Structures are given as C-alpha cells and as structure tokens.
Amino acid sequence: MSKNGDDYSEKDAVLEYVASMNNSSDLRSGNYGCFIAPFNGKLSVLYGTLEEAKREFDFDDFSSSFEKKEATKRLNELTERFYDHLYEAVEQYAPEIAQKIDRSITTGIQEYSLQDKEENSMRFYLNTLEDKNNILSGDFDTLPKSLNKIHGKWDSLCHEYYECRNQLCKEDLDVLKEKLDKTQKVFYKAINDAYIKYVAKQNNNQTIDNIEGMKQKDKAETDKKEKTVAESIEQKQSREKRAPQLVTVNGDAITHAHVFKSNTSDDWFFTAKINGLPLKPQKVSNEDMEAVVVNKTKKPQELMETYFPTKLMPKIAPEEFKKPASVVTPDGPQTVHKFNVYKETDRNSLDFGKYRFYAQVGEKRMSQTASRQDLDAYFDRVVSPSDLVKKVFGDRLHMEDHYKMFKLPEGVNIDAKDIRLIKNQTTNRYEISVNLGDLGRTPAKEISYDDRQSYFSHKTATKEQLAAKYLGREISETLNVAPKQEHTKQLSLGM
Helix, strand or coil: CCCCCCCCCHHHHHHHHHHHCCCCCCCCCCCHHHHCCCCCCHHHHHHHHHHHHHHHHHHCCCCCHHHHHHHHHHHHHHHHHHHHHHHHHHHHHCHHHHCCCCHHHHHCHHHHHHHCHHHHHHHHHHCCCCCCCCCCCCCHHHCCHHHHHHHHHHHHHHHHHHHHCCCCCHHHHHHHHHHHHHHHHHHHHHHHHHHHHHHHHHCCCCCCCCCCCCCCCCHHHHHHHHHHHHHHHHHHHHHHCCCCCEECCCCCEEEEEEEEECCCCCCEEEEEEECCEECCCEECCHHHHHHHHCCCCCCHHHHHHHHCHHHHCCCCCHHHHCCCEEEEECCEEEEEEEEEEEECCCCCCCCCCCEEEEEEECCEEEEEECCHHHHHHHHCCCCCHHHHHHHHHCCCCCCHHHHCCCCCCCCCCCCHHHEEEEEECCCCEEEEEEECHHHCECCCEECCHHHHHHHHCCCCCCHHHHHHHHHHHHHHHHHCCCCCCCCCCCEECCC
16 A cells, blocks of 8 residues: 555554564564554554654753653653554554564653653654655754754854855855854764664664765875864964954954945945854944944944844843743733744744744743844843743733833824824724824824733733834834935944
8 A cells, every 4th residue: 555545544554664663572663654644543643742742852941840740741641652552553453463562662662762862853853854865855853952953053054154145255254154164064974973873773774875965085185174274274363363342241352343335235234253253244224334434433332232232231140041930911920931942844834944932921822933133132141031021922911011112212202192093994903103293194003912902901001102113113214304325435443
C-alpha cells in the first residue's frame, strides 16, 4: 500500500514500522516516520501529540522546578500511552513480532526519552530530510536545541550579510563575511558530528556521505589556510584599533560611527561598531542626515540614542529574568507564567519568518509580532519581562500603565471635546479622529476591540491616550510643516 494513497491505514503504518525494526525485541527500534502519514488513526494522533510535546519540552526554559516536573509528568504519560497503543497494534496486526518484544525495554522509554532529548529531536529532524543523502535538506526549525542555537547565529548573519552587502563599506563587509564563513563552518561541523553520534547510538549502518558544502580537504592545505586567515584577522585587528568615540554605561566601546549614502538608492544609513563588531545599518531621517552633513551638529552619541538606543541603556540584572514577573491588571496583580520569543514557522501565516513574543499571564495566552525596538530591548536585556509584557500585551490586558506610554506630541494641547470617538455606521466599527482647528480634522482611524474595551468598560484608557496611539504621527506631521532638503555627500562622524 502506498503511503501517499488515500487507503493508507493504521495497519499499513504498523506493518511498515515492524518491518523497519532493527531489533525485534525492542519496540523503539523502528522508523517513526511511518506514523507521519495521511490517516487519522489513534496511533498517528498520539505520535503527533507526543512529538510536539517533546519539542516543547526540549525548547522550553522552565521558570520553576514545579513547572518542569509537571511537563515531565505529562511527557511520561504521553509516552506511555503511545507505546501501550503501539504494542496493542503490533499484537493485533503482527502477533508473531509482539511475542518477541521485551516489554521491560518499552517501559524504560519514558526515562530514556527525557535523558536524551537531543536524540529525540535529531530523529525528528532526520524524518524531515527531503534528500536522504543530504543532511542539510531538512527543516531547520526542527533541529535539536543545541544545533538550533548554532543555526540561528548562522541564519542571522546570512540575513544581515545579504541585507547589508550594498550598504556597508568594503572593510566592514569583509569582516562580516569572514564571521559568516566561520559560523557556517561551525554549524556544518556540528550537524555532521551530531548525525554521526546519533547513528552510532542507534546502531544504524546507513550514513549520509554527500553533505553539501562539506568536502574533504587535504589537512596540510587546511592548516595553511587557517593560519593565513588567523594572520589576516590579527593584522586587521591591529590596524583597526582606535580610541572609542564613546563608552556605554555597560563598558562597551563604540567606534567607526558614520553616516553613508546607499550605493543602490538615495537613502542614507547610520552604522557603528560595538566592541569591534559592526551593527546592522539603520536608515536615517532626512533631518538627521541634514544635521550631520550640513550643520555638523549631531554627534555619535545622539545618533546612537536614536538608532541603537538599547546599546546605550544599562542592562537589567540577570536575576530579573529568573524571578517570577507580575503585572497589575483591572482584575488585580497577575503572574507572568511565561514570556519568550519565537520565530513563526507556519508557512501559511502572514507572519511566517518573523519573530513573535509569547506570553502567558494568569490564564490568558497571547502572541504578538515583535517590533525591532522591542526585540532589541529583549535580546540586549535592558527591559524587564514585566515591562515588555506591559508594552506588548498591555492593551489586551487593559492595563492602565500601558496607556500611560502614549502621549500627544510635546507642546500640543488638544481638548478632549476635539477628539471624536464614534461608531462608523457603514462598517459598524469604532473610529477616532482629532479636530486640529484651522488645519482641519485628521483622517479617522479604526481602533481595536481591546482598546475599545479599555476605554468604555475598564476605564483604563483616555481619549487623549488613544489619540496619541493612533494619530500621534499624523498630528505631529500636520503641525510640523518645515521644509526638507536633500543632500548627496557622505560623511564619517568624528569625535
């Protein structure tokens, strides 16, 4: 029976699994890929649930021993249910094999699966390989935790390099390319070593020899190349040493701060190095470009405060990220049971490939696409988890402190009676607009359900705060009509 056929059943999967068993007495020794099939049998559902639970267990950062104990208990229960049902299915469809199975081995699977989480994840990754002779052809999102971290660094550098290749100067681009190549080699070696270790433990003689990008080289030639690279790096480091343009409160040295014009557009960018590592260039506003190029009034620190603010902020003590966080909601204090960042892997999602925040506050579970500023604050460890929850999910929790962050532009006084918050009779949704007197009324913006509940039901948001949240930019642009001028010179910032 073809696995892709409509008639592929649980019986077919069990018989295929039994045929793949390396050890007839060990129920664990078969190919679990047999259960990733288009049938809705109980065994397939249990296997999918178990694998999902294993991946969550592998990647979860438990906030307490109790939480880990509960997760372990659940994983044990799911493991036991899966193998009990698998054994019953083998008894039904292949009784002669069931008689040979050592049930004591099956019972020990629970502990085995927890003690070797990396092996479980590696098995799942290998099941995703599109080309069984290419270990790099799988779904990298399913890699074991240790490999996922290494791949994440390589993937991040890849995106940074290809985004910046037309923006960085050649000197900075060479440094970034060198770092990318080194990280790539580390990942290739790590995934190859993990596979060899997995095969040895599984006592499986099938190997993957054709690893893309990992050709064997003569040892003498490799040693010579590595020596040349090391000498080159040393020469660059000695040549690039210079006094820092500023030192952050965390003791990090900022150098090479400069504004430059893109080679492919009329946009201008600002970048710098922190402790010798280049930062991703950020597009600067025309006002800042003018202040640097024409007036020469802005210094590196001012530009860092605008485009890389979290690099200058003091880091939060590590203990803040370990102790339980809490926030105050209209229902009283709520514990933040979980708060983390993940990358959207659902290819059908509009946010595929984007980073998102996930939080569990009390009984409420929420996720939200992360902005660059919030991601920087999270990874640079300059904002506590409770403050990030307040900023990212404060509207869903109807938190008064969340709405206090929204203020009208400085010097702008708008009376509450000039802020219109009414229901659009056509769309049946609430919209907000502001009367700016002689300058007219701003376009109406639809407000979210959560903000509407915060204003009407919980009374934690004011009209002024909602106007600032939805119309702050429009109000600022309407009241500020200063002419803008374009320039084409490149300038490196001095001290």
